[in-house]
Amino acid sequence: MEGIILIEFKNVSKKFQDKYILRNFNLKVQEGSKTLIFGKSGIGKTTIFRLLLGFIKPDEGQLLYKNEELNGKNVWDLRRDAVYIGQELDIADGTVREIIRTILNYKINLKKSFNESELLKLFDFFELHENILDKDFQSLSGGEKQRVLISIFTFLNKKLYLLDEITSSLDREMKNKVIEYLLSKKEWTLIAISHDQEWLNKEGLNIIEMGGNNNGTYN
Numbered sequence: 001m002e003g004i005i006l007i008e009f010k011n012v013s014k015k016f017q018d019k020y021i022l023r024n025f026n027l028k029v030q031e032g033s034k035t036l037i038f039g040k041s042g043i044g045k046t047t048i049f050r051l052l053l054g055f056i057k058p059d060e061g062q063l064l065y066k067n068e069e070l071n072g073k074n075v076w077d078l079r080r081d082a083v084y085i086g087q088e089l090d091i092a093d094g095t096v097r098e099i100i101r102t103i104l105n106y107k108i109n110l111k112k113s114f115n116e117s118e119l120l121k122l123f124d125f126f127e128l129h130e131n132i133l134d135k136d137f138q139s140l141s142g143g144e145k146q147r148v149l150i151s152i153f154t155f156l157n158k159k160l161y162l163l164d165e166i167t168s169s170l171d172r173e174m175k176n177k178v179i180e181y182l183l184s185k186k187e188w189t190l191i192a193i194s195h196d197q198e199w200l201n202k203e204g205l206n207i208i209e210m211g212g213n214n215n216g217t218y219n
């Protein structure tokens with residue numbers, strides 16, 4: 001049965017300095033579905049997220065959120081509904097506790113109040129000791145930063161998860177644990193970008209391989 005289409009790219013093209021990065025890119029994302037985008041470096045995967053979040057605009061084509069073309073108004077609905085974890089992990093200064101406060105103070109997160117024990121349960125699940133709360137975030141390893149951010153954003157419990165290479169620094173066992181956890185969240189719509197093989201053999205994942213001549217027409 002066809003579910004509700006949350007996101008749609010319709011013949012979207014984007015060029016930088018006259019070079020097409022995306023050409024006639026098509027993608028439909030159903031509510032609650034899990035999508036993996038993979039393809040070689042520089043092919044335009046992150047550009048898809050930046051278009052979706054309204055950081056950049058398409059040159060041609062349409063981008064729809066809940067069947068309405070993305071505009072200055074509904075882009076804020078999307079941002080409120082979404083979690084975006086990018087490849088740049090040093091998102092703010094301070095201890096983990098201060099970073100949590102910063103994230104919860106974003107206008108789009110004001111509805112969620114902090115519940116330390118709920119968050120500590122997630123830390124424990126992702127094998128982080130609670131004393132990490134008082135450590136300087138920037139001093140953590142790449143894998144610790146990824147697990148801290150995954151815990152915080154899981155805690156926020158949003159509708160839409162846009163995850164760019166969030167398992168890259170984890171060991172194999174933890175990659176599997178994180179991926180399986182994310183895929184088990186039935187109500188979340190998830191789009192992940194990853195080079196990690198561990199994503200590929202998971203059930204229930206729509207896999208979109210980017211490449212070829214026109215870099216588009218995926219459904």
Ligand SMILES: Nc1ncnc2c1ncn2[C@@H]1O[C@H](COP(=O)(O)OP(=O)(O)OP(=O)(O)O)[C@@H](O)[C@H]1O
Nearest residue numbers: 016017021039040041042043044045046047048087
């Ligand atoms: N603002 C910009 N100005 C000029 N070129 C850009 C801009 N943003 C992206 N590009 C170029 O567009 C191409 C696609 O970039 P993008 O970050 O989407 O690739 P990617 O598939 O996510 O790569 P990776 O797997 O390495 O993260 C790259 O060649 C990049 O240099």
